[in-house]
Amino acid sequence: MNQKRTEFAVGLFILVGILAILYLAIQIGSSRILGSDSKVVEARFSNIGGLNEGSNIMIAGVKVGVVGNIRLDMENLVAMVELKLNNDLVIYDDAIASIKTNGLIGDKYVALDPGGGGFELEEGEPIVDTESAVDIESLISRFAFGSLEEGE
Incomplete structure (x- = not known):
């Protein structure tokens, strides 16, 4: 049971990290994915x-x-x-x-x-x-x- 909890925490950490990197790439790259200003x-x-x-x-x-x-x-x-x-x-x-x-x-x-x-x-x-x-x-x-x- 403890191993599943650790695997879930690691997976969640990696997912949050990927989302943070994607958000920064969009902000820095002035991507038009979210609209144009x-x-x-x-x-x-x-x-x-x-x-x-x-x-x-x-x-x-x-x-x-x-x-x-x-x-x-x-x-x-x-x-x-x-x-x-x-x-x-x-x-x-x-x-x-x-x-x-x-x-x-x-x-x-x-x-x-x-x-x-x-x-x-x-x-x-x-x-x-x-x-x-x-x-x-x-x-x-x-x-x-x-x-x-x-x-x-």
Whole structure:
């Protein structure tokens, strides 16, 4: 009888441990199993320059969302970037989305100016005022080769 009680206690302990790990994985992984607390808008960029899915979206240095799906609009040949934003964030039709770099060679992120006038963007509507990523390599090579041409 004592052995069955011990086996039951061990089984219960393992079950509680597995449930705790599953709960933490859902919370840390921002899983959508239990529902979504974000809204999605799109932004059109002519060049995303290394921006990846999962990159941060920031307003004044504060994280307000993550980059979702990135796809190419074959009709207009622009990158369509899905922005998953905090649900309580209000974005207007005069919003500006810019691709920035953390440091000189850091990760890319989207800097968002939510705007303030006009109409509120509904979920799925695009942000049309965007600033594409700056290509550091071309700037450096233009500076280096431009200096050589001037010196000759």
